[in-house]
Amino acid sequence: MGKALSVVKNPFKNFNVESRAHKVISQAKPKPAPKYKADEATLDKLIKEYPEVYEESQKKNPELNKYLKNVYVTSQNENPKVPENPNRPLPANRSAVDIYEFGFQDPENVPLGKISLRNALQFITNHQADPIAATSQSIAKEHSIPEETVKNVLNYFKVYEVYVPVNRTAKAKFAGPSQPKVEIIKEVRKAIDSGQKEPGS
Template identity: 55%
Template structure:
C-alpha cells in the first residue's frame, strides 16, 4: 500500500521542482529551521528579560573582527635537547646505512672473551689442522686461541672443512643405465609353404 501511495504522490512532489529550488537559492538570507516549542518559549522569555543583550548580539563587533583578521598562526616543531651521556662501552650507532652481507652470515664481535672463539677463527684452525695435523695439533691451537684443550679436541673430531677433489685424468667411459637384453627380439622361424598348383583347392 505504501508503494502505491508513493507512486501517486511522487509526481506532485516533483512538480516544478527546479523552479522552486532556484527560488529558495536566490533568497538573500536562508530561512532558519523552526525551533522546538520549548526552545521558542525560552527565546521569547530571554528577549523580554534581556532585550539589550539580544540587540547587542545582533551587532557586529568591529574590534573582534579586526583582531581575528590580524591573527596569523605559524606552527613549528620544538627543538628537543636530549642530554644523554653516551656509554663508551656501548656506543650508539652513527651510521644509518643498510648493513651489508657478512662473510659467514653473522657479524664478528669486536671483543671475544677468553674461552670463546669466532666462527672465522674456528674454520681457520680446522683447515690448518687438516693440512698439518702433526705440527698444528690440539695443544698448539689451545695455546694460540686460549681455549680449553678438550674443547679443541671435540671440535677437531666432529667438524671438518669441505674439500674438493678433481681427478687429473678422466679416462672412465660413460655407462648408460638400462637393461642389457633388448626388450624386443626378432625371431625368425621357418613356416610351411603350400605346394604349387594346390592353393585354390585348399580350404581356408
C-alpha cells in the first residue's frame, strides 16, 4: 500500500520543481528556521534590555568587510618532509587488517621452550583423541618443551567437543568417565541430644 501511494504522490511532488526552486533561491532573504519558545523569549528579553546592541548587530560593518577582503593566506615554501626512521618505517599498506583465526596473528618464530596457541590446541586435541599415541613425553620431545609443562597443560586444559544426538530422545554420550566424581551417600544418623528436656516430661 505504501509503494502504491508513493507512486501516486511522486509526480505531484516533483511537478514544476525547477521553477519552484528558482523562486525560493531568488528571494532576497530566506526565511529563518523556527525557534524554540524558550529561545524566542530569551531573544525578546535581550531586545528589550539592550536595544542598541541588537540594532548594531543588524547593521553591516564596512570596516569588518574591509578586513575580510584584505585577508589572504599564501604559502611561500614547500611542505616540510618528515624524516623517516629506517628502524621504524611507516606502514605502506593501509588496507583493513584481516581477522585472524585466534584473534591475533600467529608468531613467525617461536623460541625454544615455548609453543604457539595453534600447536598447543593441536596436541591437546591429539591427546584427547588418542592418549596412548599422543603421550606427554612424545609431545614434549616433538615441541622441545618441558614434560612437566605438557602434563599441566593436558591436565588443566581441554578442547570443547560438540555432541549432536541422532534424535531428541537419544541420551547424550560423553567421552569422560561414566561414574560421577561425587557420590551422594544417604545414611540415617541419630539426632544430636541438645540436653534440654521436652515440656511435660
